[in-house]
Amino acid sequence: xxxxxxxxxxxxxxxxxxxxxxxxxxxxxxxxxxxxxxxxxxxxxxxxxxxxxxxxxxxxxxxxxxxxxxxxxxxxxxxxxxxxxxxxx
Numbered sequence: 001x002x003x004x005x006x007x008x009x010x011x012x013x014x015x016x017x018x019x020x021x022x023x024x025x026x027x028x029x030x031x032x033x034x035x036x037x038x039x040x041x042x043x044x045x046x047x048x049x050x051x052x053x054x055x056x057x058x059x060x061x062x063x064x065x066x067x068x069x070x071x072x073x074x075x076x077x078x079x080x081x082x083x084x085x086x087x088x089x
Contacts, residue, residue: 030075030078031075033071033074033075034068034071034072034075036071037064037067037068037070037071038068038071040064040067041061041064041065041067041068043064044057044060044061044064045061047060048061
Protein backbone atom coordinates (compact mmCIF):
# COMPACT_ATOMS: atom_id res chain seq x y z
CA UNK A 1 0.00 0.00 0.00
CA UNK A 2 1.39 3.40 -0.98
CA UNK A 3 1.63 6.22 1.48
CA UNK A 4 0.31 9.64 0.53
CA UNK A 5 2.67 11.45 2.89
CA UNK A 6 5.12 12.09 0.05
CA UNK A 7 2.37 13.70 -2.04
CA UNK A 8 1.07 15.89 0.76
CA UNK A 9 3.86 18.45 0.30
CA UNK A 10 2.90 18.85 -3.36
CA UNK A 11 -0.78 19.33 -2.58
CA UNK A 12 -0.28 21.76 0.31
CA UNK A 13 2.75 23.58 -1.08
CA UNK A 14 1.02 26.97 -1.16
CA UNK A 15 -0.33 28.31 2.08
CA UNK A 16 -3.89 29.60 2.01
CA UNK A 17 -4.68 31.97 4.82
CA UNK A 18 -8.36 32.32 3.92
CA UNK A 19 -8.13 36.04 3.23
CA UNK A 20 -8.80 37.65 -0.18
CA UNK A 21 -5.85 39.13 -2.00
CA UNK A 22 -5.52 42.83 -2.71
CA UNK A 23 -6.54 42.24 -6.34
CA UNK A 24 -9.69 40.44 -5.20
CA UNK A 25 -10.52 43.25 -2.77
CA UNK A 26 -10.07 45.82 -5.55
CA UNK A 27 -12.39 43.84 -7.83
CA UNK A 28 -15.01 43.66 -5.08
CA UNK A 29 -14.75 47.39 -4.49
CA UNK A 30 -15.23 48.10 -8.20
CA UNK A 31 -18.32 45.88 -8.24
CA UNK A 32 -19.76 47.30 -5.01
CA UNK A 33 -22.33 49.61 -6.70
CA UNK A 34 -23.70 46.59 -8.59
CA UNK A 35 -23.73 44.47 -5.44
CA UNK A 36 -25.64 47.13 -3.52
CA UNK A 37 -28.14 47.59 -6.38
CA UNK A 38 -28.74 43.82 -6.47
CA UNK A 39 -29.28 43.78 -2.70
CA UNK A 40 -31.85 46.58 -3.05
CA UNK A 41 -33.64 44.61 -5.77
CA UNK A 42 -33.63 41.51 -3.60
CA UNK A 43 -35.04 43.50 -0.68
CA UNK A 44 -37.83 44.86 -2.87
CA UNK A 45 -38.67 41.36 -4.10
CA UNK A 46 -38.58 39.86 -0.60
CA UNK A 47 -41.07 42.46 0.66
CA UNK A 48 -43.63 41.15 -1.82
CA UNK A 49 -43.34 37.45 -0.98
CA UNK A 50 -45.99 37.28 1.71
CA UNK A 51 -48.51 39.87 0.52
CA UNK A 52 -50.17 41.01 -2.67
CA UNK A 53 -48.09 43.28 -4.86
CA UNK A 54 -49.26 46.89 -4.80
CA UNK A 55 -48.62 49.62 -7.33
CA UNK A 56 -45.96 51.02 -5.01
CA UNK A 57 -44.26 47.62 -4.84
CA UNK A 58 -44.24 47.35 -8.64
CA UNK A 59 -42.68 50.78 -8.86
CA UNK A 60 -40.09 49.92 -6.20
CA UNK A 61 -39.10 46.70 -8.01
CA UNK A 62 -38.97 48.44 -11.41
CA UNK A 63 -36.73 51.18 -10.05
CA UNK A 64 -34.48 48.63 -8.35
CA UNK A 65 -34.19 46.67 -11.62
CA UNK A 66 -33.28 49.88 -13.43
CA UNK A 67 -30.58 50.60 -10.85
CA UNK A 68 -29.17 47.08 -11.35
CA UNK A 69 -29.12 47.56 -15.12
CA UNK A 70 -27.46 50.96 -14.78
CA UNK A 71 -24.84 49.57 -12.41
CA UNK A 72 -24.13 46.68 -14.80
CA UNK A 73 -23.84 49.11 -17.70
CA UNK A 74 -21.44 51.34 -15.77
CA UNK A 75 -19.34 48.36 -14.72
CA UNK A 76 -19.20 47.02 -18.28
CA UNK A 77 -18.29 50.43 -19.68
CA UNK A 78 -15.57 50.84 -17.07
CA UNK A 79 -14.16 47.42 -17.93
CA UNK A 80 -14.25 48.24 -21.64
CA UNK A 81 -12.34 51.47 -21.09
CA UNK A 82 -9.71 49.70 -18.99
CA UNK A 83 -9.18 46.90 -21.53
CA UNK A 84 -9.30 49.13 -24.66
CA UNK A 85 -5.99 49.78 -26.42
CA UNK A 86 -4.45 53.20 -25.88
CA UNK A 87 -5.88 55.94 -28.05
CA UNK A 88 -9.15 54.08 -28.71
CA UNK A 89 -11.19 55.17 -25.68
